[in-house]
Amino acid sequence: MTRSGAAWAVRWTREGARSLRTIPPRVLPAILAFAETALATDPPRRTHALREPLTGMRSGNVGSYRVLVEVDPVDMMVWVVRAAYHADVYRGR
Numbered sequence: 001m002t003r004s005g006a007a008w009a010v011r012w013t014r015e016g017a018r019s020l021r022t023i024p025p026r027v028l029p030a031i032l033a034f035a036e037t038a039l040a041t042d043p044p045r046r047t048h049a050l051r052e053p054l055t056g057m058r059s060g061n062v063g064s065y066r067v068l069v070e071v072d073p074v075d076m077m078v079w080v081v082r083a084a085y086h087a088d089v090y091r092g093r
Contacts, residue, residue, distance in 0.1 A: 008076045010039050016068075016080040023083060027065055031083050034062045043071050043078045054090065057081065065089075 012035075023031055038046040038060065047058035047069060060067045066089040068082040082089060 007040050008043055008078050010035050010078045010080065012080045016082055019082045019084055023065065027063065030062050031065060031067060034060060034067060035080055039067075039069065039078045039080070043069060044073075047071070059089075061086075 020028065020031070034046075043058065043060075047060040047067075050057045050059055050068075054068070056070065058069050058071055060069065062083075064086050065083060066086050067080060068089060070079045070081060071077075072079070
């Protein structure tokens with residue numbers, strides 16, 4: 001949990017929700033669980049900051065898959081921008 005004990009709100013962008021269609025059914029529950037638990041409790045510790053050209057975004061690992069997020073610490077909001085296989089997630093951004 002955060003220092004104040006409050007949970008982070010996790011929201012999916014349109015692109016983030018659409019990216020779930022490409023996730024294999026056997027991996028999808030793990031990605032959803034990651035978003036509901038790890039991202040909702042402490043996204044800064046469960047993700048790492050990205051460099052150019054994705055500065056401002058963070059990435060969390062779920063096996064061989066990555067979940068790209070934007071974290072708003074003021075509003076305690078996490079926006080899931082994309083989820084994909086590690087070799088594909090950073091392309092086209």
